[in-house]
Amino acid sequence: MEIKFPTSPKPQNPMDKKKLSFISTQTQRADTFLAQQLPHLSRSYLAKLIKNGHATVQNKIIKPSYKLKPGETLQLQLPNTSPNQSTPPSPENIPLNILYEDQHLLAIHKPPGMVVHPGHGNHHGTLVNALLGYTPNLAPTDDPNKWGIVHRLDKDTSGVILAAKTPSAHQALSQLFQQRQILKEYLALCEGIPSPPTGKISDPIGRNPRNHQKMTIRYDQKGKPSLTYYQTLETFPHITPKLSLLQVHPHTGRTHQIRVHLQHLGFPILCDPLYGRRKTFSWKKQTLLSRLALHAHRIQFQWQGKNFLFTAPLPNDLQNTLYTLRLTKKS
Known part of the structure; x- marks a missing residue:
């Protein structure tokens, strides 16, 4: 073929x-x-x-x-329109932090605040707009708004995200995600200190029946099996609220999975507007963070006989927050 x-x-x-x-x-x-x-x-x-x-x-x-x-x-x-939008996404000259690129795929370090693809109320400034401004070679999908997109990150989540440039790459990567053969590692700054410091959360997740913008733990037929592993890397017990830096591995890929699981465990991610306890975090009258403290740190998989490992360093806002927290430990 x-x-x-x-x-x-x-x-x-x-x-x-x-x-x-x-x-x-x-x-x-x-x-x-x-x-x-x-x-x-x-x-x-x-x-x-x-x-x-x-x-x-x-x-x-x-x-x-x-x-x-x-x-x-x-x-x-392929037509230039999708059922959800009368015009296709426009290519936009938006800088991209490209971690890796070959003829098949791109690994991007997505900044916080960037929506992955156009949708209701977000027709410009998305990752797809930026990708189209960078290259016309993106794998087509049913919805032109999602050309090249293999998986997604929430708007305020920073870190590694993959995009496919060819149909074969899109198919292969999608299958790897579905078969759970792609290792995803996140870093999350959470409220509270987990005990024990390492564990797993296996409660099923489904749509919140009272607020369809949110997910929740559901033990009925609408709850889907979900599994998240976590490990505590660092704690800040002298801070109010007490904070922990967690390394998190979602085995499944449910919407808002990490956010829902950690909130259910009693340790919501700092500055989570949907599942958390506060929208901003300040220290000594200085606002350190005003977005979800979740970062897609690493993606690892095997494809075509090769090992791929992409790592995105923490963005400045999370780096500065951790730097300040560590300074307070010493004072």
Whole structure:
């Protein structure tokens, strides 16, 4: 199977580059063939594209039942709009802290305050806008708002996030996440001091029935199995409130999993506006932190026979907070 990405010397809009070509190696239905080549796109979405005239063979529009012959080229034109937004995300010149890049993927150090992809009330300034401003080569998905996105971080969570540049990379990385073969390590500054200092939290997580913006521990059928490991790295018992720096490994990937699990354990993340006890943290009348004290520190996985390890250092606000806390220990 061969995939060709048509190029243009000066594309006016990277999102225009959505015409994909596939060469069939055997006799099979067009819809079945496309579903095999683009597994990150849903079958229903691909079938709709074919029925709406977006698939051609020798410049002729085909039906989903069209039988491809070996050597025939099927061309698929992805639309420039998504069901949720009338116009595609615009490329924006936003600086990116790139930890790693090759022909398949990007590892980015996302700053706090940046939304990962456009959505309601956030159509600009997102990571996807920044990625499109950096490169037109992002793996297509059902929703153009999420091109290249394999996983996500909350807006105020800083740290490592991966983006796929090719459909094969998107498929492979998505499968690694689903199979829980990607090790994720977070650093969290929490209120309180856990005892014991090391442990795991395995309570199921589901949508909060009284506030759909929040998740909660649920022991009914709507609670999904969730597992988080934690280890206390450092404590600050002389501070009010007492604080702890935790290393956290989420084994599963539920929405807000770390935040919900630590809050349930009685040690909410500092400055968590949804699950915490305060929105800002000050020391001696100086505001040290005003965002969620959660950082995606490290991602590690194996792919194509290679070991990948990406580490994002703590951003300045968390570094400064810890520096001040450590100084107070000595005084």
